[in-house]
């Protein structure tokens with residue numbers, strides 16, 4: 001596999017694990033991060049140790065200007081993006097009676113609009129219609145999209161439902177232009193996003209009892225699924241939602 005892989009939200013969790021594993025697959029890697037300068041530098045060093053090229057790009061995925069600049073900087077360093085993993089995302093625990101318009105706007109700006117604008121920029125570079133060579137995109141959705149989220153996660157679930165619907169429609173739009181677009185839907189995975197809640201044994205036991213495999217996932221298990229969807233092994237797959245969730249939910 002060769003190509004230029006851009007990973008948003010790449011300095012922690014699923015994005016970071018994907019970056020580390022992508023290093024041995026022949027990609028040049030552009031690692032986007034927002035606040036985690038130290039972690040981003042460490043991941044770049046780890047990737048370079050494996051002999052791959054990598055740069056870190058600080059950019060806010062809720063800002064259109066930052067997204068455009070991130071694609072420009074990637075192209076300048078390595079050439080046009082050929083593979084994109086949209087992993088940047090935020091979770092919010094809030095019931096409907098505590099919804100706040102500003103918080104909702106930030107949630108959707110990051111998880112939905114930012115992801116869609118990253119896809120726009122990638123499509124312009126990848127599309128055979130625009131002189132590109134094609135490419136592959138994976139959007140990190142969530143199993144929350146399938147059930148409306150666990151208690152207190154309805155707003156977050158709504159953003160991931162939007163990601164799923166967008167992924168399906170966008171995939172059909174650009175399939176004739178050589179671009180594959182898929183989503184991976186993790187269940188509960190131990191990452192920086194969930195570690196505080198999962199440190200509570202009662203919560204963790206409750207969650208694990210609801211998962212057919214009886215455990216939460218690892219970031220590497222999601223990274224492997226995403227890297228497979230990005231790879232040529234998934235050459236005839238587009239518009240798919242791949243559930244990586246230990247069997248979903250016991251109901």
Ligand SMILES: NC(=O)c1ccc[n+]([C@@H]2O[C@H](COP(=O)([O-])OP(=O)(O)OC[C@H]3O[C@@H](n4cnc5c(N)ncnc54)[C@H](OP(=O)(O)O)[C@@H]3O)[C@@H](O)[C@H]2O)c1
Nearest residue numbers: 009012013014034035060061088089142188189191192193
């Ligand atoms: N962990 C789970 O159980 C789980 C389950 C289903 C889906 N997911 C999804 O998986 C994806 C990755 O999450 P994760 O579990 O790996 O958690 P994570 O470690 O918190 O990763 C999310 C990353 O996104 C970055 N980010 C957030 N807002 C950003 C912005 N505006 N611009 C750029 N980067 C931004 C964060 O950086 P900063 O901290 O610097 O903002 C963080 O590094 C997310 O889309 C999440 O919704 C996770």
